[in-house]
Amino acid sequence: MANSLSLKLYLATRARSRRAARKPVAPQxxxxxxxxxxxxxxxxxxxxxxxxxxxxxxxxxxxxxxxxxxxxxxxxxxxxxxxxxxxxxxxxxxxxxxxxxxxxxxxxxxxxxxxxxxxxxxxxxxxxxxxxxxxxxxxxxxxxxxxxxxxxxxxxxxxxxxxxxxxxxxxxxxxxxxxxxxxxxxxxxxxxxxxxxxxxxxxxxxxEGTAALPCNQAERDSLAEELEGRPVWLAVRTADDELEPVLDAHRQALRRTHRLLLILVPEETDHPDGPDAGPELQAALQDQGFMTALRSAGEEPEPETQIYIADSIEELGLWYRLAAVSFLGQSLEASGGVNPFEPAALGSAIIHGPNVRNYRRAYGRLASAGATRMVRNPEQLYDALEDLLSPDVAATMAHEAWKVCTSxxxxxxxxxxxxxxxxxxxxxx
The missing domain is CATH 3.40.50.11720 (3-Deoxy-D-manno-octulosonic-acid transferase, N-terminal domain)
Incomplete structure (x- = not known):
């Protein structure tokens, strides 16, 4: 895995910000x-x-x-x-x-x-x-x-x-x-x-299930046209400990799928410091050699863009519609996972880690139908991504997830x- 002083500094800064924001718990x-x-x-x-x-x-x-x-x-x-x-x-x-x-x-x-x-x-x-x-x-x-x-x-x-x-x-x-x-x-x-x-x-x-998240259809059509059929995967609410595994999987996948685009929705998107997190993350990723674009700056993914930083949580319905594969964060570490029915309702195949206690029953139902892929480490994340970049495999999983979601x-x-x-x-x- 390639390391970067800038990325390490970014992650350390976010950790300090979180510790400072925590409210002390009084004994009473x-x-x-x-x-x-x-x-x-x-x-x-x-x-x-x-x-x-x-x-x-x-x-x-x-x-x-x-x-x-x-x-x-x-x-x-x-x-x-x-x-x-x-x-x-x-x-x-x-x-x-x-x-x-x-x-x-x-x-x-x-x-x-x-x-x-x-x-x-x-x-x-x-x-x-x-x-x-x-x-x-x-x-x-x-x-x-x-x-x-x-x-x-x-x-x-x-x-x-x-x-x-x-x-x-x-x-x-x-x-x-x-x-x-x-x-x-x-x-x-x-x-x-x-x-x-x-x-x-x-x-x-x-x-459990969920109605499809909304999106601006004109915006969706415009972005789909700009992407021109490029393979797209999505990483949602990636925690600090998950960012490097996601980037490493993307870096490896790019060697075989050169036009692959990662849409990255960082954890800080719904954090009070979210507006500042996007530019900081962009600088850290560019220091690692990635070609990036930043949503909050009004930038669009160009043909050479490798990572699109989607630092706006309100647009998840848009990103799920564009991405054939979604990695759901807060799950490789002990945070508890995010709602899997949101991508399931919109036809995106799901990869997740083992720590999904907040939605245990939902993930269990999807897993029983063969509608998700669980990974435990960065190597398994890359293997799952490589497998699901096959359109037939991703489409089959997404269809099974949709059936569970609407049951x-x-x-x-x-x-x-x-x-x-x-x-x-x-x-x-």
């Missing part, structure tokens, strides 16, 4: 977090209720919540005024975002449930949790809050502990307006738990129809 922070989470379990909200309609999505175990979060994102794209609240019964929960709040579910007893519902006053509710809590369901139904159940592929034959309360388990699901599940065996189990046969639909399971689309569409129709009815009423 852990205790304060525990206090807040305990309050949420007691029905005490840790955030104000936003104005406007509120969809409450009860996701149960947080590791299965990504599919519900995609559904929420699509709903907000249809109804920007819709607020989203996620609850989970996991020990921990994901942090809220600007588009969705997150709370631990209240303990299943009347006082915590009442406090929870008094504060949040959901407009309607969607459940993917197999452990349907009787007190929470009963109180929600008592307040005439519409509830829908969408099976997220996690429900056991009978929720834990319900066998001791047959009269309860045989009626609790009757409070749901609609029940969606993935197969007839599961549908029979849910009907025995009280689901109305007339309102139980066997469609499929709510699965839960029908359920997501049906859930959206139910929620949006109910919102329309509530507004008209």
């Amino acid at each position: 922070d852990g205790a304060e977090t525990a206090r807040v989470l305990a309050g949420e379990r007691n029905g005490e909200a840790s955030a104000p209720r936003p104005k406007g309609p509120l969809l409450w999505i009860h996701t149960g175990q947080d590791s299965h919540a990504l599919a519900a979060r995609e559904l929420a994102h699509r709903l907000r794209s249809e109804r920007s005024e819709l607020n989203i609240l996620f609850t989970t019964t996991a020990e921990k929960r994901r942090d809220g975002t600007r588009d969705a709040l997150s709370q631990l579910a209240p303990d299943d007893a009347s006082p915590p449930v009442r406090r929870f519902l008094d504060h949040w006053q959901p407009t309607l509710s969607l459940w993917t949790e197999p452990d349907v809590r009787p007190a929470l369901v009963a109180q929600t139904n008592k307040r005439n809050i519409p509830m829908f159940f969408v099976d997220a592929h996690t429900a056991p034959s009978e929720p834990h502990g319900w066998r001791f309360w047959p009269s309860l388990s045989g009626s609790i699901l009757s409070d749901f307006r609609n029940v969606i599940t993935g197969d007839r065996v599961k549908a029979g189990s849910l009907r025995r738990l009280g689901a109305d046969p007339a309102r139980t639909e066997v469609i499929g399971y709510l699965e 839960g689309a029908e359920v997501t569409d049906r859930a959206m129809d139910l929620v949006l129709s109910e919102l329309d009815a509530l507004e008209d009423g």
Whole structure:
């Protein structure tokens, strides 16, 4: 691997910048977090209720919540005024975002449930949790809050502990307006738990996936014309420890595929120092001998450009459409990976490292379909890249990835129809 003082200096500078930006953690922070989470379990909200309609999505175990979060994102794209609240019964929960709040579910007893519902006053509710809590369901139904159940592929034959309360388990699901599940065996189990046969639909399971990221079509067509059929691969959110392996793989591949273009989306793109990172990275790469162009400087990839630094995270939909192969960063090191369904939805074959804990289920589904290539070191990264630069191999992988990505689309569409129709009815009423 070729080394460069400039590149080493660049990486060292980024590391120092990160250390300086880290907020010191006060000793009491852990205790304060525990206090807040305990309050949420007691029905005490840790955030104000936003104005406007509120969809409450009860996701149960947080590791299965990504599919519900995609559904929420699509709903907000249809109804920007819709607020989203996620609850989970996991020990921990994901942090809220600007588009969705997150709370631990209240303990299943009347006082915590009442406090929870008094504060949040959901407009309607969607459940993917197999452990349907009787007190929470009963109180929600008592307040005439519409509830829908969408099976997220996690429900056991009978929720834990319900066998001791047959009269309860045989009626609790009757409070749901609609029940969606993935197969007839599961549908029979849910009907025995009280689901109305007339309102139980066997469609499929709510699965992780993602709608295609947008892009400017005119910009895409213009860049595709400029590239004139050049082979293109993409490295997304490459961490500092991954940059040299990516460059080394590109350098080796250039010896056999001279017109190969690497589109590089560095990790710093969505970092507060992102605007300064692009020019610094460009200087470091040029010092290594690469011919580069910088997106933020208004430069376009010329025929001699070897690396195009795409320092704008908002354009990922554009880059995935142009690249036949994508290396997804944050995965050779211990960062946890990035969402693989974004390239899968746009026909880009996927290479990734082993550290993908943030999207473990998603990568597992894609791997089972032969839709990804996992690498553990720089040598394997080059081998995978060389193999996938064959158009037939990349196209086959991309097609399998697309099939996995869209496998839960029908359920997501049906859930959206139910929620949006109910919102329309509530507004008209």
